[in-house]
Amino acid sequence: MNTLKGFLKKMDEIINGVIKFRWIIALVFFVLCVIFKVHGTSIGIYDKVLPTHVNEAQASHYRLFGKDRIIRTDEYVVHTPTYFSQYYNNYNKYSNQMSIDSTNMLLDYYAPVKDITVLGKPFNWGYLIFGNERGLSFYWCGLQITLFMTAFELFYILTKRNKILSLVGMFMMGFAPTMQWWMIPHITIVFVYAMALFDIAYYMLIENNKLKKWVYAVTLGLLASGFALSIFPSCQIVAGAVIAVLLVTCLIRDREKLGIRVDNPETKEQKQLENINGSSGKIDKKLIKENVFKLIISAFIAFGILGYFIITSRADLKLLTNTVYPGKRVVTGQYCTLKDLFTNLSSFTLAFRDSNVLNNCEVSTFIHFAPLFLLMFPGMERRLRTKNNEESKMDLLIGKALFIMLLVEIVFMCMGVTSRIAKLTLLKYVNRMQIGYGFTAVICSIWMLNVLWKNKDFYKKSQLIFLALIYGFLNFMIIDVDLKGYLNQKILILEILVLILILLLGMLEYKKLFTLGMCGLLFFAGGFVNPICFGISPITNHKISKCISDTAKKDKTAYWLVIDDSGIMSNFVLANGGKSLSSTNFYPDNAKWKIIDKNGEKSDIYNRYANFNVNLTEKKTSIKLLFLDRVGLNINPKDLSKLNVRYILTNKNVEKSLNQCDIKYKKICIEDGYKVLKLQNK
Numbered sequence: 001m002n003t004l005k006g007f008l009k010k011m012d013e014i015i016n017g018v019i020k021f022r023w024i025i026a027l028v029f030f031v032l033c034v035i036f037k038v039h040g041t042s043i044g045i046y047d048k049v050l051p052t053h054v055n056e057a058q059a060s061h062y063r064l065f066g067k068d069r070i071i072r073t074d075e076y077v078v079h080t081p082t083y084f085s086q087y088y089n090n091y092n093k094y095s096n097q098m099s100i101d102s103t104n105m106l107l108d109y110y111a112p113v114k115d116i117t118v119l120g121k122p123f124n125w126g127y128l129i130f131g132n133e134r135g136l137s138f139y140w141c142g143l144q145i146t147l148f149m150t151a152f153e154l155f156y157i158l159t160k161r162n163k164i165l166s167l168v169g170m171f172m173m174g175f176a177p178t179m180q181w182w183m184i185p186h187i188t189i190v191f192v193y194a195m196a197l198f199d200i201a202y203y204m205l206i207e208n209n210k211l212k213k214w215v216y217a218v219t220l221g222l223l224a225s226g227f228a229l230s231i232f233p234s235c236q237i238v239a240g241a242v243i244a245v246l247l248v249t250c251l252i253r254d255r256e257k258l259g260i261r262v263d264n265p266e267t268k269e270q271k272q273l274e275n276i277n278g279s280s281g282k283i284d285k286k287l288i289k290e291n292v293f294k295l296i297i298s299a300f301i302a303f304g305i306l307g308y309f310i311i312t313s314r315a316d317l318k319l320l321t322n323t324v325y326p327g328k329r330v331v332t333g334q335y336c337t338l339k340d341l342f343t344n345l346s347s348f349t350l351a352f353r354d355s356n357v358l359n360n361c362e363v364s365t366f367i368h369f370a371p372l373f374l375l376m377f378p379g380m381e382r383r384l385r386t387k388n389n390e391e392s393k394m395d396l397l398i399g400k401a402l403f404i405m406l407l408v409e410i411v412f413m414c415m416g417v418t419s420r421i422a423k424l425t426l427l428k429y430v431n432r433m434q435i436g437y438g439f440t441a442v443i444c445s446i447w448m449l450n451v452l453w454k455n456k457d458f459y460k461k462s463q464l465i466f467l468a469l470i471y472g473f474l475n476f477m478i479i480d481v482d483l484k485g486y487l488n489q490k491i492l493i494l495e496i497l498v499l500i501l502i503l504l505l506g507m508l509e510y511k512k513l514f515t516l517g518m519c520g521l522l523f524f525a526g527g528f529v530n531p532i533c534f535g536i537s538p539i540t541n542h543k544i545s546k547c548i549s550d551t552a553k554k555d556k557t558a559y560w561l562v563i564d565d566s567g568i569m570s571n572f573v574l575a576n577g578g579k580s581l582s583s584t585n586f587y588p589d590n591a592k593w594k595i596i597d598k599n600g601e602k603s604d605i606y607n608r609y610a611n612f613n614v615n616l617t618e619k620k621t622s623i624k625l626l627f628l629d630r631v632g633l634n635i636n637p638k639d640l641s642k643l644n645v646r647y648i649l650t651n652k653n654v655e656k657s658l659n660q661c662d663i664k665y666k667k668i669c670i671e672d673g674y675k676v677l678k679l680q681n682k
Contacts, residue, residue, distance in 0.1 A: 040530035066531030081575035099589035120226030150195035175526030177364035221301025233429035238436025253394035259284025334416030366438030543671035558646035
């Protein structure tokens, strides 16, 4: 027992030290990661597709531990190669690396661009400063570290500096399976921006140091533009709404720090001091004016950057918003059931065992206790109201806001709304409300524990045990055939028992054991999702990489076409400097389609965000839709010259089709099971 007490005391000392110097520790860790080119992307998949290496020593030192996730194609097939392509485009705003028409790279996954808008995208700075290898490390490590740091600050503010709950909340947010499985490109970064905006806005408004206040104001404006330009409304709308409501309620709670007194000054001396400082009655007008002015400056910066972006990119925005998919999509909800309100029990083991239904990204969830919060809130609301003191009133204000937001999210997910309401509220873009719900659910879980810890008299121990058992029973009731097909029912019951135990430790205020249990569980669930790797050798360290790179350097204006069934090599060409017409188009490359489909008869097929499968055919060139985001192009070799295609990368026998159409070609190289053919266009 003494050993355990000693360990817990030592842990407490370590936590306090880490929290005190948290930003310095984070900065040092970040710098070291970038120096050693650390990242957690899944580009190592290319090593499985391409067997040989130019430098075996470099290849052997690539991975520290972990495994690549084949399902993360949005990251290693699209996002990373797109960013790498900007190196060969000199980080210009418009690129022809993946299209005949110029592609606006501010819209294409918001790639790194030498443009004023990059001020709001700090994770992209590494590419501009260091190039691709360290740029990838800068982006990935910066995003990962900022996720944890902004989450800690959010809960530090929400709980009024409760270190233990802030640490637990940081783990619940940072190591959430959803956050880790969707780390790059879109989803996680939206929530990181949202939490950063909450933190910076709050600290700016309560800060007294004028220099710090200005720094916060400028940073707030820049990051607000970055949040808006992340262009993923499916999560932006929910994250933005939750953070805005949470910020307002926390500021109302802490209004004295804004210069708004809760009570009148008790003495004449206090009144005189207020008059000297320019305040009158309950409101410090001087401080209020200063805060309003700083907010105006922040808004001016944000709207200035966004205005510049809209004016200079309005034609491209029109193309993007008018695509069949996803531009004209109208989502009305009703795509979830009650079981989606709970943590998916498969989330705990997805890092070690793939899902048996949808892919791991789709089934991963946040780990939270929101259903219990929903059950407890009416009683907790009554108790807080009865207590009738200022702190309880403010806790109730925040609790009501969270409760209402959860209800709105649940109604949309499970019941749906009319098309008109969806359009008016912008919910028409939200096809991933379950992720936004999970984000809100984690915040609610920490709020609930914070209120319980401050109000020990609200519930008897027997009541809390009963509530935890009810929560466990509800979790057991949602075990369905799919879950039983994924894990043995005994393991599922064990997971529920672990959840109940950790929940009880939290509600009964065994704070340190609760911290160990919750943080350990989250680390197990999310800490092993992504590998830890060094450098970018899977993209650059193959013989076929060198062939593509060398050829692209000699013939910079030539277009490439990739013909294979893997679906990952088109953007691999892009990552190595080739201009690939079969690479992913974030919005339609109309110049290309006008050549292939002169009359626009197939515009509904290619008017979308599109990946491509390309094949040669002796028949007439045709286009077909394979999936919502994938287009099949069967092209007659005679049409290749119309597209100015000079190089073909393939692992198929395309020579027969070329010969039959009397297309002359030359084999440049044959490496890694792929060959590069140079077409002798007339």
